[in-house]
Amino acid sequence: MSEEPPEETTFQPRITGRTIGSSAANWRRTEPVPHQANFVGSQSSAPDNRASKHQTGVQLDLADLVNELRLQRQSEEARRQDDCARKDAEEARTQARWNLDKDSKISSIISAAVKDFATEDILKPDGSNIRRWEQALRTTAAKRFRNANFFTPGEDEVVIPYHEKIALGIIQSSVHGDLSFDLLDFNNSADVFAHLVSKFRIINRARQLQAWEKLKSISLSDYNSAAEVLAEFDQCARTFVKQGIDLTWDAIRSFVLQGNLRDHLWLTVDQKVDLFMETHDSMAPGPVNILRYWDAARTEH
Numbered sequence: 001m002s003e004e005p006p007e008e009t010t011f012q013p014r015i016t017g018r019t020i021g022s023s024a025a026n027w028r029r030t031e032p033v034p035h036q037a038n039f040v041g042s043q044s045s046a047p048d049n050r051a052s053k054h055q056t057g058v059q060l061d062l063a064d065l066v067n068e069l070r071l072q073r074q075s076e077e078a079r080r081q082d083d084c085a086r087k088d089a090e091e092a093r094t095q096a097r098w099n100l101d102k103d104s105k106i107s108s109i110i111s112a113a114v115k116d117f118a119t120e121d122i123l124k125p126d127g128s129n130i131r132r133w134e135q136a137l138r139t140t141a142a143k144r145f146r147n148a149n150f151f152t153p154g155e156d157e158v159v160i161p162y163h164e165k166i167a168l169g170i171i172q173s174s175v176h177g178d179l180s181f182d183l184l185d186f187n188n189s190a191d192v193f194a195h196l197v198s199k200f201r202i203i204n205r206a207r208q209l210q211a212w213e214k215l216k217s218i219s220l221s222d223y224n225s226a227a228e229v230l231a232e233f234d235q236c237a238r239t240f241v242k243q244g245i246d247l248t249w250d251a252i253r254s255f256v257l258q259g260n261l262r263d264h265l266w267l268t269v270d271q272k273v274d275l276f277m278e279t280h281d282s283m284a285p286g287p288v289n290i291l292r293y294w295d296a297a298r299t300e301h
Helices: 034-115 132-145 161-173 177-185 188-216 226-242 249-259 264-281 286-299
Strands: none
Touching: 034 132, 034 161, 132 161, 132 188, 161 177, 161 188, 177 188, 188 226, 188 249, 188 264, 249 264, 249 286, 264 286
16 A cells, blocks of 8 residues: 555535535634534633622622621610710719708708707797897807808808808798798898898887887776786887887887877888888987988978
8 A cells, every 4th residue: 555645636525506625715714613602602701700799799798897887886876875874874873962961961050050049039920029030140140150240241242152051041940930931032041131121120110119009008997907007018018128129218209209290291201210220220210310200201292
């Protein structure tokens, strides 16, 4: 057998009009072989699918992380609010205990101070013992606050709030229960003191005049025995003593002048007398003062 390779020929068989074999027209195929097309397509799309799945996984991880951080912040905020609430509650309890201790101490001081008042020192509903009550308050103020004039402070005088709370309790506890309700609208002890003194000084002058009229009207025709007459005199005397009035010649003349004034000037004169007593520690005016007020009232009218 000859070992030489066969010669290349240009034989191109045709089947039904189509060229089979090598030729210039079909020498290189430009499209993939049909049975490989799907395989190549699947290989090219596989990396895209993996990339898409990876991106989706990353997005899910980020979403979980954001959600976890949000829940962590919410938990921290809730814990912070709970801590604040507990702190506020503890401060409120501490303040309440401190106030309770302070109020208890103030109440004890007030009770001890009022115990020093005698029964006759408690201001009566009619104010008949106003001068004795004032003196008792001054004694208490000197003992508790080292200031006898605590209830009548100067215009620029600074009052310690703690002392003021004690003083207000003392003055409210040193009056008859019937007077307590009228004192609730006042903010400090000085106002309470001024109100009561002003109120009862005016009332007391009227009571003094009433006692004087009662003394003048004593008539033996109205009594059945000497004992009754003397008892009436004693009652009038006790009234003057309670009011701090000594029946001196000046006092008697003052009662005569003011008590017997019946014309249109009496109201003006009475007002001037009340003002005098307010500014002179309840001291009754003398006859010279009454005459001066009468002259002023005549000039005004």
